[in-house]
Amino acid sequence: MGRAAAPTFPMPGAASLWAETALPLDGAGPLIGDAEADVVIVGAGYTGLSAARRFAERGLRPIVIDASTVGWGASGRNGGVVSTKYRVSMPAVARSHGLETARRMYRIGHEAVDAVEETVETLAIEGADLQICGNLRCAHNGVALAALTAEAAVMRDSFGDTAIRILDATDTAAETGSRDFVGGVLTPHSGLIHPLNYARGMARALLARGVAVHGQTPALRLRPEGAGVVVETPTGRIRAPRVVLATNGYSDLTLATQGVRRTLIPFRSAMVASEPLLPAVRATLMRERRSYSETRRMMRWFRPHGDRMIFGGRGAFGKSDSGAAFAALERALRQLFPQLEGAAITHRWSGLVAMTLASVPHVGRLDERVSYALGYNGTGIAMATLMGRHVADVALGEAPDLALMNAPTLRTVPFYAVREPAVRVVAGWYQFLDAAGR
Numbered sequence: 490m491g492r493a494a495a496p497t498f499p500m501p502g503a504a505s506l507w508a509e510t511a512l513p514l515d516g517a518g519p520l521i522g523d524a525e526a527d528v529v530i531v532g533a534g535y536t537g538l539s540a541a542r543r544f545a546e547r548g549l550r551p552i553v554i555d556a557s558t559v560g561w562g563a564s565g566r567n568g569g570v571v572s573t574k575y576r577v578s579m580p581a582v583a584r585s586h587g588l589e590t591a592r593r594m595y596r597i598g599h600e601a602v603d604a605v606e607e608t609v610e611t612l613a614i615e616g617a618d619l620q621i622c623g624n625l626r627c628a629h630n631g632v633a634l635a636a637l638t639a640e641a642a643v644m645r646d647s648f649g650d651t652a653i654r655i656l657d658a659t660d661t662a663a664e665t666g667s668r669d670f671v672g673g674v675l676t677p678h679s680g681l682i683h684p685l686n687y688a689r690g691m692a693r694a695l696l697a698r699g700v701a702v703h704g705q706t707p708a709l710r711l712r713p714e715g716a717g718v719v720v721e722t723p724t725g726r727i728r729a730p731r732v733v734l735a736t737n738g739y740s741d742l743t744l745a746t747q748g749v750r751r752t753l754i755p756f757r758s759a760m761v762a763s764e765p766l767l768p769a770v771r772a773t774l775m776r777e778r779r780s781y782s783e784t785r786r787m788m789r790w791f792r793p794h795g796d797r798m799i800f801g802g803r804g805a806f807g808k809s810d811s812g813a814a815f816a817a818l819e820r821a822l823r824q825l826f827p828q829l830e831g832a833a834i835t836h837r838w839s840g841l842v843a844m845t846l847a848s849v850p851h852v853g854r855l856d857e858r859v860s861y862a863l864g865y866n867g868t869g870i871a872m873a874t875l876m877g878r879h880v881a882d883v884a885l886g887e888a889p890d891l892a893l894m895n896a897p898t899l900r901t902v903p904f905y906a907v908r909e910p911a912v913r914v915v916a917g918w919y920q921f922l923d924a925a926g927r
């Protein structure tokens with residue numbers, strides 16, 4: 490399956506607020522030498538860790554390996570918004586695939602949030618700080634509010650989602666502390682979490698039940714051998730009948746994941762955190778302490794964490810962090826919240842999300858031995874927790890009802906070689922339309 494690349498590991502970590510505030514994780518050091526397992530899971534984010542838990546519960550012996558550390562990928566860097574949502578809306582899915590499929594997708598979204606609650610509770614994850622506090626989606630203009638309101642009506646009438654509430658401009662301003670929005674839609678079945686504590690807590694629980702979790706252990710290459718697979722690492726080989734690829738936006742680190750990487754478009758997403766805010770400023774912001782997102786094409790979102798505001802967004806970010814990209818994010822923050830003019834930004838970080846052509850995650854098998862769950866399109870805390878479980882079942886030959894996420898074959902991204910500049914051009918155009926108020 491190709492020649493092994495030789496990247497340098499471990500890779501530098503993100504200077505995130507989460508990395509600074511997370512509880513330490515012991516016992517996940519590198520694997521030295523050879524090993525055998527029932528399944529090798531490549532990637533120690535939510536997908537890989539959740540899959541490992543499922544395999545262990547089914548009596549199998551998984552080994553989880555990560556090129557860097559547990560939660561080093563998006564799972565340790567995200568905004569911590571636990572959401573039922575996909576990148577596509579359910580009315581759009583109903584139009585293109587029928588109401589029954591859309592209803593199944595909707596239920597899966599809710600099962601995903603339930604899976605996070607169950608995981609935190611059952612594994613007693615310390616510091617996860619999970620709160621089901623709701624998400625307020627804020628409309629940046631009248632057209633966007635009309636679209637949100639129409640979508641809410643369909644969700645109520647065709648999906649039975651009676652909990653959704655519509656807020657007017659006054660209530661949205663009072664709740665968020667920003668006068669920039671003309672209204673919003675409140676979805677109660679969403680939450681907030683400390684993302685890295687969640688990932689590390691899952692790994693800690695696995696280690697406690699004897700499951701091997703190894704950081705600084707990149708899979709360099711997969712090689713078929715007999716009825717199984719050999720996973721080559723820098724210091725040895727792991728033999729197993731099956732492998733699960735759980736590498737999402739980081740699927741091009743080595744040749745081991747070449748079977749999936751061309752099906753994904755990695756997209757950089759960035760976040761900043763303010764210093765702890767003065768009580769008088771804090772009192773004007775995020776009154777209900779939920780997560781908040783907005784309707785611009787290059788969506789921004791914000792949430793509280795302790796006394797701070799965390800603010801994130803996607804943009805025309807390049808291959809790596811750039812000062813200009815963070816400066817643009819900070820300008821957007823201060824534009825939405827003039828009361829933060831004097832507040833310092835103490836943390837800036839970014840990570841990769843994985844977009845798919847279908848805008849939904851993909852779960853399936855490359856062949857009898859190699860399975861995958863990836864492509865969360867930027868909303869993967871809940872979905873990766875749930876799809877991790879399902880990919881374990883898929884790897885064992887079962888066929889759970891995953892509606893559009895069931896991807897027995899993967900579509901390759903056209904013009905793959907130019908995907909990064911192309912993403913930047915599209916993102917730049919979207920930013921222009923947003924800036925023009927369209």
Ligand SMILES: Cc1cc2nc3c(=O)[nH]c(=O)nc-3n(C[C@H](O)[C@H](O)[C@H](O)COP(=O)(O)OP(=O)(O)OC[C@H]3O[C@@H](n4cnc5c(N)ncnc54)[C@H](O)[C@@H]3O)c2cc1C
Nearest residue numbers: 532534535536556562563564567568570708840868869870
């Ligand atoms: C800045 C940002 C903000 C986000 N905000 C939110 C949010 O608020 N809510 C939400 O729901 N989602 C959010 N997301 C998306 C969410 O974080 C991801 O969908 C989710 O974490 C994906 O989890 P994963 O386990 O599939 O992949 P990841 O957590 O990305 O893990 C993949 C792992 O694979 C490892 N790896 C790759 N190649 C190899 C190899 N060859 N050998 C060994 N290991 C390898 C990497 O080191 C990495 O640790 C955000 C993402 C980012 C980047």
